[in-house]
Amino acid sequence: MSEPDEAFASAGWLRPTLSPSHKSQPPDPAAPINLAFRLRQILGVGIRAEVVRILLTVQAPWVNAQTLARSTGYAKRNVHDALAGLSAAGVVSAFTVGGEHRYVADRPAWAALLGSEPDELPVRRDWPQLLCVLRRMLRWSEQPALATTSDYLRASQARDLLEATSTDLAFAGIHAPSSASPERSSRDFEEVCERLLAAIGAHAPIPQ
Numbered sequence: 001m002s003e004p005d006e007a008f009a010s011a012g013w014l015r016p017t018l019s020p021s022h023k024s025q026p027p028d029p030a031a032p033i034n035l036a037f038r039l040r041q042i043l044g045v046g047i048r049a050e051v052v053r054i055l056l057t058v059q060a061p062w063v064n065a066q067t068l069a070r071s072t073g074y075a076k077r078n079v080h081d082a083l084a085g086l087s088a089a090g091v092v093s094a095f096t097v098g099g100e101h102r103y104v105a106d107r108p109a110w111a112a113l114l115g116s117e118p119d120e121l122p123v124r125r126d127w128p129q130l131l132c133v134l135r136r137m138l139r140w141s142e143q144p145a146l147a148t149t150s151d152y153l154r155a156s157q158a159r160d161l162l163e164a165t166s167t168d169l170a171f172a173g174i175h176a177p178s179s180a181s182p183e184r185s186s187r188d189f190e191e192v193c194e195r196l197l198a199a200i201g202a203h204a205p206i207p208q
Contacts, residue, residue, distance in 0.1 A: 004017065030116075035122055047078055051068055056110055057123055058124050065101060130200055132168055137193065158188075
């Protein structure tokens, strides 16, 4: 090797010197998929940009702090502090129903600021919950033992899996029915798989 990488060589590794190809480009901030990047440029990298992103893209008339905390990964107390600041600035509306604080963003106003129409804002997907459930379903459906398992036991296991993942499914907006009938449990499992794949936007065979 004629020109080893000095940084790697100092750590005891051998690698040729690399030079950038300059093929990569910065993301287009105006593209809908890059809304999070643009909000970070406006509000800074932190909780406020993440809270506003959820409020602008969630398909719900309002959101509470607990939902925002779970969606953003920040502590509920920190989310409350960010919402208080955004509400005081007048860029987020807050109201109370039954002692619960609820929040909503003015999508037309934010869309005008971003130079787009309200219906051009991207739609939020609860990827951690959706992909977690999909991973569990795929692992269960790929078990070799299922090939020799009776229909009744397989349906019972499918029902148990739906119950175990019902919280994540509900958070992602997917209803997971619970049925005591083994026959119905199998159909419920297939229907939930179809809704899950539709939410993810995937086109894959449904686990049988």
